Amino acid sequence: MTTRPQTAADLARAESVGFSPRFAIPILIGPALNPINTTMIAVALTPIAHAVGVSAATVIWLVAGLYLVSAVSQPAMGKLADTFGPRRIYLFGLLIVAAAGVIPVLVPTFGGVLIARLLLGLGTSAAYPSAMTLISDQSARLGRPAPQALLSGLSISSLVTASIGPVLGGVLIHAFGWQSIFLVNIPLALIALVLAVLWLPADRSRVRAPRTVSAWRAIDPPGLALFAITIVALLLFLLDLRSELFWLIPIAAGALIALIWWEYRARVPFIDVRMLVHNGPLARTYLRLMLVFTGSYLVVYAMSQWLQTDVGLAPSTAGLFQIPTAIVAGICSVLVARAKRVRLPLIISAAASMVGGLLLTLLASDTPYFLILLALAIFGLPQGLASISNQAALYRQAPEGQIGVAAGLSRTSVQMGAIVASSIIGIVFGQAPSDAGLNTIGWIVAALTGAALVLTILDRSLRAPKP
Secondary structure, eight states, X not given: OOBOOSSHXXXXXXXXXXXXXHHHHHHHXXXXXXXXXXXXXXXXXXXXXXXXXOOHHHHTHHHHHHHHHHHHHHHHHHHHHHHHOHHHHHHHHHHXXXXXXXXXXXXXXXXXXXXXXXXXXXXXXXXXXXXXXXXXXXXXXXXXXXXXXXXXXXXXXXXXXXXXXXXXHHHHHHHHOTTHHHHTHHHHHHHHHHHHHHHSOOGGGOOBOOOOXXXXXXXXXXXXHHHHHHHHHHHHHHHTGXXXXXXXXXXXXXXXXXXHHHHHHOSSOSSOHHHHHHOHHHHHHHXXXXXXXXXXXXXXXXXXXXXXXXXXXXXXXXXXXXXXXXXXXXXXXXXXXXXXXXXXXXXXXXXXXXXXXXXXXXXXXXXXXXXXXXXXXXXXXXXXXXXXXXXXXXXXXXXXXXXXXXXXXXXXXXXXXXXXXXXXXXXHXXXXXXXXXXXXXXXXXXXXXXXXXXXXXXXXXXXXXXX
């Protein structure tokens, strides 16, 4: 039995919007805010470090901090969207993003910038799982499947903004200073918020099974808290391996054991552990995402710092070096958007990342620019292919009624990859980037994506066509 929309007006509004541009535009803007902030910061790390007087190893916490918050918040926001309604959670996240944008101007210190990044991580975490739930809910209201173009568009919008992030960041820093990469979030968030209020169907019009437990039990606060302790303890250890914070390992292990024990017994678990154990394809998708995106973020952050410090480029010029990546990624995303199968694009993306990593092992500060641009262009292939194909696999593999949490966990896999990448960069680069450090990162990228290639080739579930 399902509950029908509260009023005829709510249903009429949902049907009038359908999957039209009025539904799609606000859906696509919000999820783009997280990737653009994750890559735009890459060209700002050096200017911010100089402005606030911290080292390269310290400033990387601006990257790690956002991902630390996002890794916990993405599935949590997905659970809230599933429970209380995705539109409501979507708007809440956009308000946080707008507020975070002004903090570095008011408090231009490392502490102020770090707080802004943490709030950006929290606010942008609401967008993707809410958007996926909004699409699923609208499909239920209308009684027809969501258009593949809309689902692909969700990945493409995030992909494009992630690709242009370094370019936009470089231009903004050159014209207005490093605080501008935070201020730009304010108009973007407010535009998405206004359009969402005007066009997205109200949460009370959702077609869903009646809740049989209280909202408190539906959220599963104990499970959420244990998940947060596990992720935070593990990632804090990974973020600063040189500090030898080994005492965090038993905390993470104990919290993980308690999480599994609790979730197996919870009536409405925060993370359906039983489902993950028996859903091998979804678990492998999470692992594949982490491996590929660890390699991608190693390249984005390492190359930006290396181009500015060792090659001697200005932030704006270093950002322009990412244009070939963006162009190749855009072309690939369009080509694969309507593909019926995901296995071949995923194989190509992993293989291209491995080749690109090997090319990084040959680069030096006196390498001709065209070879550097060629290496960066190769990484456009995995950016364009992996995001859309992995999302298509996820949408197919996620259990019905858990799309918000499943989508959030997929982003947690990506965030964990980014945190591992920032930890590796901090260790390899130390106080400053170097040619030898970049070459070492190239070998690491090749190894990680080589593992992803093997995992993809051996995964028989990917041979099935998308519905």
